[in-house]
Amino acid sequence: MPHTLTPHIDVRNLDKTYKNKSVLKKVCLDFFEGELTAVIGRSGCGKSTLLKCLNGLERIDSGSIRVGNVFLDRNADQKHEERTSALRRNFGMVFQGFNLFPHLTILENLIKAPMVVKKLRRSEASAIAIPLLEKVGLLSHIDYYPSQLSGGQQQRAAIARALAMAPKVMLYDEPTSALDPWLSDEVFAVMRQIAAERMTQIVVTHELRFVREFADKVIFIEDGEVVEIGSPTELFEAPQDERTRRFLKR
């Protein structure tokens, strides 16, 4: 896989502790532009926390995160809030529970943030949103409320909503855990399409079948530590670490 030499995102010595329990330990990672990186590991290993630290939903205890030219460390100076939001602008996030806004239609879900944050007019925001809804196959559901959609449709809408803010990187936190295999495939299809457009994507998932087929790189985390990094072939065919072998055997 060809990629640029300087990573798009780098994470250095990241530590995160919840009530004396260490969740992430000295994590160092590089993410390259245009790559789809999968993060795998057992539940509670710290995968989701890693994503939330990346876009500033969780504060980091030590270490640093750099995205492009935005640099964030623990130094809680006055600009911290400002830099967190600058960091966040790079990311679109998709959650396990979809988290669509139940009081808004699908279209309104997409245009809300562009209108509020970027001060776009409704027509301008809609002009961005409608092609995205078309891309995820929901053009006919534009005026529906979330509760009227299937889980797969809801997750696709959530992806479109994140894309509407024109992020540089998409983060997915177990995007298909609440879906059956058929609905999961709808969601994966959208993600493959985004990958084809060379957008950087980071996916936390348990769907190893998907990871094996479509990820550019796989990161295996256990107990808050990065155990192994490699291409799917390297990691699945010839795992170096005993812990990785045990995880893949199950």
Place this chain on the structure above:
Amino acid sequence: MTNVFPVVLLGFLSVLSSQSLATAGTLRWGGDASGGAPYLLLDPKNPEKIIGFEVEIAEAIARELGLQAQFYQNQWDKLIPGLKRKNYDIVINGIEITEERKAEVEFSKPYFYTYEQLTVKKNTDTIHEWADLAGKRVGSLKDSFAERMLKEHPGKVHVAGYEEQTTIYADLGYDRLDAVLLDQPIALYYGSLDPNLKNLDTHFGHVSYGICVRKGDFELLRQINDALTKLLASGELRAIYERWGLWNEELATRFHDPAPSHLIPSELNAYRESFQHHSDFQSRVEHYKTYVPLLAKGAIVTLQLSSVAMFFAVLLGLLLALVRLYAPRAIAACAFGFVELVRGTPLLIQLFLIYYGLPNVGIKLDPFTAAIIGLALNYGAYESEIYRAGILAIPHSQLETALALGLNRWQALFHIIIPQAIRIVVPPMTNDFISLLKDSSLVSVITLVELTRVYGQLAAASYDYFGVGILTAILYFVMGVPFVRLSRWIERRFSFESYLPRTIR
């Protein structure tokens, strides 16, 4: 004979006039029109004007002083606080001259002398003398001279203190009391209306009424005493008492005027007649129609008060809820303290402190403003808890998602969290508004004439608590209905079940 004060009875207008319109040309006098006959009452024939022997005295004094009498409504037991607060300059409303009151206000020389009279059921033959009251249940007005006499009775008298004189006689009729002890004019007017009651001839105690003036207001006091002297000398005062049927032996002795009455007690007769007209159903209904304009005015005041107060309560409640949820700990604790303090103390006392207490520290509010502040503070505290619960009921993931999309906390709150919380808070808010509508009746303690106060005045004038009560209850109910409907509509509009595509709906 009697002057018309339709305007003054409008609560919200009396607000405007409470201080600012008091010019040198008016004699501002305070009284309570729910006190009833023969002192000061709404004319049963035309409830938009006030009549009573004290109304005539106030006007006669004003005329002597070259002034125009202007009436100010206030609850009877708050008349003296209102005087001190300079809402009006004198009080003429059956205030008995007592040592305690002399410490609070200056009294004019007595303008009326009377005695206490016992009223019992017609078939009662066990009560004749003072001593017979031992062990009996006897009713009187709260804080009146009669009540104090009863409490000092050597035998064990079960004293019941009432707010309104008419209800005392009603209770006697229902056998809840064995006797009623009240000033003779009250007994004359109310004790004799019910054919099952009789007034005993025996006189008890000596009562004298004086006009109250603020402490130190000696010039006004002198002028009023001079005017009383002139009215007494000219026979005008006696004429007023005779027309109201109030000339008695006590007055004859005190005023050294032993000549027998020669005027027909026309006002007493008119008052009694006004009841005989409405014995059948149809004439009753006809009569109720005359009450409607006054009740409607009261209802408008109630509605204005409640709407304005609720508006501010909603703003305050939202602010308090947000402070408690998101402000730094110390500020949130202050908001918590405020909510607890306001919720934990009675609204009545809060209103009283705001209106009569704050002038002591130089803050003098007009009654409408004071009422709005009291009600809004109170209901704001309750609303804040509802909103806090509503916001907390929205899953945290909604906030997290909004933040991830780049909204800041405030944007997330106003665009994502609050719109969802509305659906949850609307039913309890409606509850509160209806409750506020009714609680607003408490503001009559700070001189506002709203629906319940109008009810009290009409009921006292007509001696008809039942019919007027039903009319008033209907008005409250009708006022609440639009808000219930509005609430239902909002609930439907914001409920998740209604989140249907517009094309389908």
